[in-house]
Amino acid sequence: MRNTLQFSRRDALRLLGAGGLLAAGGHLPLRAGVQPAKAKAVIQIWMWGGPAHLDTFDPKPAAGYDYCGPFDKPIPAKASGALINELLPLLAQQGDKFSLIRSMTHGIFAHETASYAVQTGRKPGERLVYPCAGAVVSLYKGRDAQSGGLIPPYIVLTQPQGRFSENGFLGERYRPFATGGDPAQARFVVEGVVAQGISDQRQKDRRELLHQLNTLEKAIGDDASLKALDQAEQQAYGLILGDAGKVFDLAQEKDEMRDRYGRNTFGQSCLAARRLVERGVPYVTINYGGWDTHRQNFQVMRQKLPQMDKGLSTLLQDLSERGLLDSTIIWWSGEFGRTPRVQWEAPWNGGRNHWGDCFCALVAGGGFQGGRVVGASDARGEQVKDRPVYPADLIGSIYQQMGIDPEGKMPVQGLDVRTTPAATDGIKLAGRLKELL
Numbered sequence: 001m002r003n004t005l006q007f008s009r010r011d012a013l014r015l016l017g018a019g020g021l022l023a024a025g026g027h028l029p030l031r032a033g034v035q036p037a038k039a040k041a042v043i044q045i046w047m048w049g050g051p052a053h054l055d056t057f058d059p060k061p062a063a064g065y066d067y068c069g070p071f072d073k074p075i076p077a078k079a080s081g082a083l084i085n086e087l088l089p090l091l092a093q094q095g096d097k098f099s100l101i102r103s104m105t106h107g108i109f110a111h112e113t114a115s116y117a118v119q120t121g122r123k124p125g126e127r128l129v130y131p132c133a134g135a136v137v138s139l140y141k142g143r144d145a146q147s148g149g150l151i152p153p154y155i156v157l158t159q160p161q162g163r164f165s166e167n168g169f170l171g172e173r174y175r176p177f178a179t180g181g182d183p184a185q186a187r188f189v190v191e192g193v194v195a196q197g198i199s200d201q202r203q204k205d206r207r208e209l210l211h212q213l214n215t216l217e218k219a220i221g222d223d224a225s226l227k228a229l230d231q232a233e234q235q236a237y238g239l240i241l242g243d244a245g246k247v248f249d250l251a252q253e254k255d256e257m258r259d260r261y262g263r264n265t266f267g268q269s270c271l272a273a274r275r276l277v278e279r280g281v282p283y284v285t286i287n288y289g290g291w292d293t294h295r296q297n298f299q300v301m302r303q304k305l306p307q308m309d310k311g312l313s314t315l316l317q318d319l320s321e322r323g324l325l326d327s328t329i330i331w332w333s334g335e336f337g338r339t340p341r342v343q344w345e346a347p348w349n350g351g352r353n354h355w356g357d358c359f360c361a362l363v364a365g366g367g368f369q370g371g372r373v374v375g376a377s378d379a380r381g382e383q384v385k386d387r388p389v390y391p392a393d394l395i396g397s398i399y400q401q402m403g404i405d406p407e408g409k410m411p412v413q414g415l416d417v418r419t420t421p422a423a424t425d426g427i428k429l430a431g432r433l434k435e436l437l
Contacts, residue, residue, distance in 0.1 A: 037403025039366030040327040041277040042137060044285040045270075045312065046161060047334035049292030050114070052352050053360040054340055054381045055301050057084050058102045063380045069298050069342050069350065079371025087305040090313035096371040097316045097325065098364035099436050103375025103384040104333070106391055106428075108356040111292075114335035115163035121392030121420055123427050128417070131168035133395050134283040136419065138174050139411070140404045141282040151247060152177040155276060156285045157269040163335070169415065176285065183250055183268035190248055247279045248272065260314045267311035274318055277328050282402075291334055295351040297342070316364060329366030329398055334359070340381040358384050361394060367401045369436045390428045396420040397433040406432070 054060050059074040060067050074083035077095030084092060084100075091098075108114040113124040119132035131139070134154045142153035156178040160166075167174040179190045246252065250271060261267035266288050273284045288308075293300045312332065319325040337359030338352035358377045364370060375387035396406035399419060406420040421427045 034405045034408075035400065035403070037401070038327070039329045039401045039403075040141075040280075040282065042133070042283050042329045042331060042366070042398060042402070043270075043273045043277060043315070044134065044283070045330065045332040046119075046285050046287050047291050047332065048161065048287055048289040049111070050334040050336045050338055050354060050359070051291045052293065052297060052301070052338035053102070053355075053358065053377070054338075055085055055297070055352075056088070056305070057082070057100050057360045057362060058377055058381055059083055059085055060340070060379065060381050063340070066342055066344075067340050067380055071298070071301075077371075080373050082373045085301075085305060087302070088309045090309045091316075094313045094316045097320060098330065098362050098370055099368060099372040099374065101361040101363065101374045101389050101394065101433070102358075102377055103387050103389050104337075104359045104361050104391075104394070105384050105388050106336070106356055108336065109354045111335060111354075112163045114354075114356055115161065118333060118335050118391045119161075119164075119166070119395075120168070121390075121395040121427075123421075123425075128415075129165055129168040130417075131170045131174060132164075132166045133398060134176055134285055135167045135170050135174040136399070136404070136410075137283040137402060138176075139170060141402065150245075151276070151279060151281055153281060154283045154285075155179065155281055156287055157272055158182065158265070159287050159289070161285070161287055169417075170412065176283075178287075179248070179272075182265050183272050184263055184265045188248055188250055188268075188272070247275050250275075257318075260310075260318075262307055262310040262314070264307050264311075266307050267314070270311040270315040271318075274315060274322075274324070277319075277324065278322070293338065293352055295348055297338070297352045298350055319365065325365040327366060329368065329401060330362070330364040331394075331398060332362035333394075337381075355382075358382060361389075363394075363398075363433075363436065366398075367437065368397075368433075372436060374433060374435050388428075388430050389433070390430055392420050392427060393430050393432055397437065400432060400437070 054068060055071055059071060061072040061074060071085055073086045075086050075089060075092050076082065077084050077092045079096035082095070082100055106114065106117045108117055108124070116122070116124050120130045122130040138154040154174065154176040156176045158179050158181055160176070160178040166176055181188055181190055250258065250268060253271060258268065258271060261271045266286070269286045273286055276284050290300065290304055316325065316330065319328055336354055336356040339355045343351050343353065358381060375389055376385045377383065378385045399406045404419060408419050410417045410419055423429050
């Protein structure tokens, strides 16, 4: 990717409104007893559609073919010895770096409401629309980014999640900036930012011509609103034509490294996420679709699991080798799991439907202990058997590692809202993940 684009003032405002060019947030005093930050960034791997827990990190071969299907030879993960799918051998080798939560639950079976619950920790249908974890981290940590304020503090690779308003009541300033494009292509074109076939010099010439033709600005003169617009425009051009924009240029990586991640959209998104947190971006979501496997689940798994195995295992190893894993949280999860019993009959033909009673999550880095397993499901993976973990428990643990007070009040004018819900809010809680902290 070349740092080129055809950029309008409307584009500048779009990026500015997305919470990007003028990063918000900052340091707020912590309550007594709240630990300082152990993590600086989160890479959220959002398994859009809901991955089958029995086909990933909670296999049940003893339950029989109607539950495990053809995946009846799980393999142990390093350190914990936890059995995981046989198509995840590279992740098994990195098992000392991550821990598994096998008892996630919320009891919601619809994509939209389950996505909202998992990413906000809140109960759907309340009066307020709450922000997801990425927007909250952007609120508190946006100014901590080491990117000169040019790179948005909350980035989604590559498509918006689309199930709910990620920024909630925080407003457009905290909406994530979704790159669009495909990092697996020869040139990763960030939609709305990069225009193909236009050189840097031609872009600069266009900008100069635009200013020469801008008679309105000359006529009005010293106007506060135009100054703000000019500032946004200057920051936008700084992102595109300056060094900051090079963070999206995967061609700067060696071919060997790109091959390690896998030359596919997910693998190259993992590489892009590493580059972003390396530049100080505090929250990156990889929106990894294709897991809504109502039909022919096992055919899809044979294609997607090896890609996930290569990309995620390399991300863990690469962050560790660069000394970044200790300060970067990896959070892998979907909105729910999938029906433990396989639906062999037509029209499903070996599919799995939605299952919100019990599912899995993976956490690594950022102060979370690796090589452990939290909670357990029953013999068929249908219900939580031991140590339920609710979305708010996990999100509160992530905030705690980021130095964000889970029990503090959000610094939002006109609202008296805790960062995470309390039991008195009518939401189920079992407590933060002390086993991993």
